[in-house]
């Protein structure tokens with residue numbers, strides 16, 4: 001079974017490699033929404049895959065590095081597309097969250113990225 005927990009963070013960014021006329025070349029902000037999906041068996045006694053609080057504990061320190069920051073200033077996020085940010089989060093989260101199956105990063109309510117650790 002899969003369970004998920006959603007998080008939000010507010011960050012500024014710009015995309016340095018797009019043409020200068022592209023709107024994303026200019027500094028702007030997003031309220032990002034991050035969905036963290038964990039897959040596992042439902043524990044027979046507890047009745048859950050994992051305590052949601054454990055997901056929160058693993059994700060919170062990573063969000064703290066991104067929230068109210070200029071993403072371009074963060075090592076590894078010099079070109080902070082949703083794809084690059086997703087990979088950056090996944091790399092940091094994987095070791096701390098057994099069963100991590102997928103993350104979904106929404107840059108806007110209608111645009112985002114799904115990453116499962118592969119391509």
Ligand SMILES: [Zn+2]
Pocket residue numbers: 013024028029030107
């Ligand atoms: Zn943007």
